[in-house]
Amino acid sequence: MYTDKVLDHFANPRNVGAIEQADGVGTVGNAKCGDIMQIYLKVENNIIQDVKFKTFGCGAAIATSSMATEMVMGKTIEEALKLTNRAVMEALDGLPPAKVHCSLLAEEAIQAAIEDYQKKHSSE
Amino acid sequence: MNRIYLDNAATTPVSQQVLDKMLPYFRQEYGNASSIYQTGREARKAVDTARRQAAAAINAKVQEVYFTAGGSESDNWAIKGAAFALASKGNHIITTSVEHHAVLHTCQWLEKQGFDVTYLPVDEYGRVTAAQVEQAINDKTILITIMAANNEIGTLMPIAEIAKVAKEHKVLFHTDAVQCMGAVPVDVTQWGVDMLSLSAHKFHGPKGVGLLYIRSGVKIDSLIHGGAQERGKRAGTENLPGIVGFGEATELASSKQQENARRLTLLRDELIEGLLRTIPHVRLNGHPTERLPGNVNVSIQYIEGEAMLLRLDMAGIAASSGSACTSGSLDPSHVLLAIGLPHEIAHGSLRFSLSDESTQQDIDEVLKTLPGIVKTLRDMSPIFPEKEV
Numbered sequence: 001m002y003t004d005k006v007l008d009h010f011a012n013p014r015n016v017g018a019i020e021q022a023d024g025v026g027t028v029g030n031a032k033c034g035d036i037m038q039i040y041l042k043v044e045n046n047i048i049q050d051v052k053f054k055t056f057g058c059g060a061a062i063a064t065s066s067m068a069t070e071m072v073m074g075k076t077i078e079e080a081l082k083l084t085n086r087a088v089m090e091a092l093d094g095l096p097p098a099k100v101h102c103s104l105l106a107e108e109a110i111q112a113a114i115e116d117y118q119k120k121h122s123s124e
Numbered sequence: 125m126n127r128i129y130l131d132n133a134a135t136t137p138v139s140q141q142v143l144d145k146m147l148p149y150f151r152q153e154y155g156n157a158s159s160i161y162q163t164g165r166e167a168r169k170a171v172d173t174a175r176r177q178a179a180a181a182i183n184a185k186v187q188e189v190y191f192t193a194g195g196s197e198s199d200n201w202a203i204k205g206a207a208f209a210l211a212s213k214g215n216h217i218i219t220t221s222v223e224h225h226a227v228l229h230t231c232q233w234l235e236k237q238g239f240d241v242t243y244l245p246v247d248e249y250g251r252v253t254a255a256q257v258e259q260a261i262n263d264k265t266i267l268i269t270i271m272a273a274n275n276e277i278g279t280l281m282p283i284a285e286i287a288k289v290a291k292e293h294k295v296l297f298h299t300d301a302v303q304c305m306g307a308v309p310v311d312v313t314q315w316g317v318d319m320l321s322l323s324a325h326k327f328h329g330p331k332g333v334g335l336l337y338i339r340s341g342v343k344i345d346s347l348i349h350g351g352a353q354e355r356g357k358r359a360g361t362e363n364l365p366g367i368v369g370f371g372e373a374t375e376l377a378s379s380k381q382q383e384n385a386r387r388l389t390l391l392r393d394e395l396i397e398g399l400l401r402t403i404p405h406v407r408l409n410g411h412p413t414e415r416l417p418g419n420v421n422v423s424i425q426y427i428e429g430e431a432m433l434l435r436l437d438m439a440g441i442a443a444s445s446g447s448a449c450t451s452g453s454l455d456p457s458h459v460l461l462a463i464g465l466p467h468e469i470a471h472g473s474l475r476f477s478l479s480d481e482s483t484q485q486d487i488d489e490v491l492k493t494l495p496g497i498v499k500t501l502r503d504m505s506p507i508f509p510e511k512e513v
Contacts, residue, residue, distance in 0.1 A: 002434075010434060016504045031468035031507055034428055034448045034456070038506040054506035058430035058449035062504065098449075 002059060003093040009063035014070050017052040023120065026112025029105050035061045037105050039069070039113040043121075046076050053109070060099035067091050068106035077117070083110055125440040128486045132326075132418060133275050133303060133477035134444060138369065139328035145372040146330065149365040157362045158353070167364050174371025181374035182320065183311045184337050190354045191367050194334040195302040195323030197347075199226040199269075201336055201358070202298040202319040205344030206267045207234050210296070214264035218295075220244045220252050220281075221462040223271050227300055228458070231269070240264065249411035250279035250463050258289045265295050272301040272315075273308065276446055276459040276475060277410030278419025280308065287316035296342065302326055306377030306384055306480070307416050318342050322374075324366070328479070329373030333366035384480045388417035391478055391487050395420050398491040403498050409460060409473060418478035421446075423460070423469045426508040427501040432474055435497040441490060446473040468507075 002010070019040035029035040035057035042050035051073050053065040068088050072080040085103035089095050095103060129137075138146075149170060155163030157171050171191075179186045192198045207217065219231050221243045231241045242260045244252045257268060268290050272283050283299055290297035298319035304310050306327040312320055318339045325331040338344065338357075350359035377384075392415075400406055405425035424432065429445025436443055446457030448471060455461065456470035465473075476490065502508040 007434075010431070011438060013504065027506065031471070032466075034467070034471040036506050054504050056426065056505045056507050057428050058447070059434045060449075061428075062431060 001096050002063075003095075005067075005092045006060060006063040006095065009066040009092065010059045013053075013062055013066040015052050015066065015073070016054070018054060019050060019052050024113040024115075024117025026109050026114070026116055028108045028112055029057070031056060034058065035102065035105055037061065037065050037109040039065075039109045041113045041117055043077065043117055046078075048072050048075050048077070048080055051113075057102065057105075058099070060095055060102040061105065063092060064088050064095070064102045064106040065109070068110055072110055077114055080110060081114055083107060126489075128441045128489055130476040130478060130482065130486060130490065131442045131444050132479035132482070133278075133416075133475065135325045135331065136328045136479050137481065138325075138330055139373065139376060141376060142329055142369045142372045146365040146369040149368050154364070157364065158351075167362070170364060170368050171362050174367045177371035177375040178322075178335055181305070181310070181378035182322075182337060183313045185340060187355065188312075188337055188340055190336045190338060190358055191362065191370065192334040192336055192358060193332055193360075193363070195224075195300070195321050195326070196226040196334075198321035198323070198334045198336040199224070199298075199300055200230050201347050202321060202338075202344065203227065203230045203267065203269055204234065204347060206296050206298065206319070207237075207239055208345040209343055210266035214266040216240045216242070216262055216264040216266060218242045218244065218257060218260045218265060218268045218270075220246060220270055222246050222250050222274055222276075222279075222459045223269070224275055224300055224302070227269055227271065244270075246462050248463055249414070250274050250277050250459065251281060251411065251414070252286075254282055254285035254289045257286050258293070261289075261293045261295060265293070267296045267298065269298040269300070271303075272299045272310075272320075273303040273416050274410065274459060275303050276457055277421045277463065278303075278416035278477075279410045280414045280416065283315045283317065290318075291316060303416055303419075305374065306381050307388075307418060308385065309381060310378070312337050312339070319344075324370040324373050327373055327377040328481075330366050330369040333363050333370045335370065335374075380480060385417040388478050388480070388482070391482060391484065392417060392420055395476060395487045395490060396422070398487070399494065402491060402495045407469070409463065409465070416477075418482070420476040420478075421473060423465060423473045424498055425469060425472055426505045427498065428471050429456075429473050431501055432472075432494075432497055435501070436490075436493065439493045439497070441493060444475045444477075446475070447471040 429447030
């Protein structure tokens with residue numbers, strides 16, 4: 001049911017972990033539904049220098065988190081904000097219909113982390 | 125990679141002895157058991173033999189045994205058949221909140237047809253008491269259907285006590301005993317049930333063949349009309365190789381039940397104790413002793429079941445989970461919720477179900493593999509308390 005890319009990102013997730021003193025942190029989902037994604041950003045000169053994730057969830061939740069971090073790494077904030085769940089899904093060669101919501105969570109988690117960064121940034 | 129199969133509550137491999145008995149009935153003795161010529165008569169003999177084997181295995185009379193296309197059909201037939209046959213006497217059915225979907229969804233469908241269903245709550249182990257059942261009986265009650273053993277958490281229900289209450293109140297009692305054959309003694313007379321469902325593939329028989337025991341004198345409506353098979357109650361050309369396999373599998377399962385239960389109980393308890401000892405924040409789901417000899421169900425906190433299953437699969441171990449991602453809905457298993465688990469704990473459940481083909485090595489391998497998987501997944505879990513890493 002999962003593509004080789006999903007299984008690869010699940011088995012060898014990229015960018016797992018937390019960033020201390022991150023410039024932005026976004027958390028979406030809840031344990032009741034079985035998915036929580038947390039994204040940490042390190043931003044310098046408007047560019048995402050580092051990104052890490054922690055995810056509680058199924059195989060697809062972990063794989064989409066991993067792929068989404070890979071896709072925004074080194075991007076500008078504006079580019080990262082354009083990341084869509086569809087793009088994450090395509091990069092993973094697709095997801096089973098019941099797992100599409102995982103890719104939405106990944107998109108939302110990245111956006112939430114960026115919003116957190118922007119909030120902190122604008123108040124500086 | 126050595127494959128370890130610990131999902132025997134889902135299905136089991138057909139045993140060699142059962143397969144050997146079935147094979148001639150595909151090409152050599154392929155007749156229709158209703159035909160009068162030689163190969164038809166051979167088919168009839170084979171069906172009769174299988175029915176005798178099955179009847180003996182559950183301590184029923186031969187004419188009380190009806191072959192079906194599986195456990196789901198048996199449950200559907202027992203419940204709908206009784207409901208329709210007794211609709212003039214009442215419209216109330218009693219069941220529990222932890223039944224298999226073949227029972228639960230059938231009851232829910234009957235509610236739409238105007239029947240009234242009581243879904244009894246269970247205790248923290250997944251049990252109901254005979255007293256609870258008795259309290260739920262009213263003058264409209266026509267059927268009680270309660271599983272003998274839970275397919276997810278393995279908890280055994282007090283079937284004989286419930287049957288006694290049902291009998292006192294003259295209410296029909298059906299039990300889904302699909303998980304029981306070969307695991308615990310299945311004795312329709314000792315239990316005192318009116319109807320009982322079995323499925324061959326749960327005890328090393330073939331898929332697609334089941335049994336409904338209907339006690340003599342109990343009248344239920346038919347679901348499948350069209351022919352005189354199964355004493356006119358269940359139409360359709362007999363699934364000859366399947367029925368032969370069913371008969372052989374029941375005989376084998378009941379003859380090995382005691383030894384099987386003794387050995388599996390030891391393996392089960394070793395696995396449970398090992399998991400509780402080697403992994404922090406784990407709870408056993410279901411009753412510690414009143415459970416199927418081959419059932420282990422645990423919740424592993426802070427991580428999700430499907431992710432564990434995938435990692436186990438990569439290590440060659442097949443198991444199952446009650447997480448939402450494996451139940452095909454947004455909610456985790458109804459059984460785990462019914463025993464009072466919060467959603468997030470239910471999402472982290474794992475079931476290992478053993479059969480007589482399971483070995484000590486299988487258990488050792490799980491205990492060697494799972495702690496590492498749990499650690500990996502907890503390390504990436506945002507809800508796992510950091511200081512305990």
